[in-house]
Amino acid sequence: MAMQMQDLQDLYVHKLQDIYSAEQQALQLMQQSVGMVQSPELRQGIEMHIQQTEQQIQRLEQIFQKLGQQPGGEECEGMKGLVQEAQKLMQQDASPEVLEAGMIACQQAVEHYEIAGYGTARTYAQLLGDQEAVQLLEQTLEEEKMTDEKLTQIAQQINVEAMNA
Numbered sequence: 001m002a003m004q005m006q007d008l009q010d011l012y013v014h015k016l017q018d019i020y021s022a023e024q025q026a027l028q029l030m031q032q033s034v035g036m037v038q039s040p041e042l043r044q045g046i047e048m049h050i051q052q053t054e055q056q057i058q059r060l061e062q063i064f065q066k067l068g069q070q071p072g073g074e075e076c077e078g079m080k081g082l083v084q085e086a087q088k089l090m091q092q093d094a095s096p097e098v099l100e101a102g103m104i105a106c107q108q109a110v111e112h113y114e115i116a117g118y119g120t121a122r123t124y125a126q127l128l129g130d131q132e133a134v135q136l137l138e139q140t141l142e143e144e145k146m147t148d149e150k151l152t153q154i155a156q157q158i159n160v161e162a163m164n165a
Contacts, residue, residue: 008124008127008128009128011124012121012124012125012128013067013069014074015117015120015121015124016060016063016064016067016069016071016121017069017070017071017072017073017074018074018076018078018117019060019076019114019117019118019121020057020060020061020064020071020072020074021072021074021075021076021079022076022078022079022113022114022117023053023056023057023060023114024057025076025079025080025083026053026079026083026110026114027050027053027054027057028083029083029086029087029110030046030049030050030053030107031050032087032090033046033086033090033103033107034046034047034050036090036099036103037100037103038096038100039100039154039158041154041157042100042103042104042154042158045147045150045151045154046107049147052143052147056140056143059136059137059139059140062136063132063133063136063137066130066132066133078113079110079113082106082109082110082113083110085106085109086103086106086107086110089102089103089106090103095162095165097158097161097162097164097165098162098165100158100161100162101155101158101159101161101162104151104154104155104158105155107151108148108151108152108155111144111147111148111151112148114144115141115144115145115148118137118140118141118144119141121133121137122134122137122138122141125137
């Protein structure tokens, strides 16, 4: 059953539920893909982001608790598509270097999607005057941006290896 969306508060809760679903899906994807990675730097990066994502999910749960809302109830279709793309890639008969280059691209698409979602949610929280949520969402937003930058750095090396594979 679709929830009624009458005002910004409703849209905000909907957005948070969407992000919550996206984070859960992204977490599963990282847990699936970490074992397929040979590059120690990339594996370490994914493992670190798995731990970070678990904390980010807890932050969202903290916000839901304060709002008196349930975190579940939405399935994020956007993230579902990104996850399916990554899973399709992982099934390809690719050299390790090429697979890793492709996986970084998928992971960055996930990061960019999350950055967009958290940016929107933070803006809504600001407008609604929820300073505590603003700070929690801002913290996660900064982490997502840092992860994206780290992936860009790792990609510079791995893309060259893929080119020479």
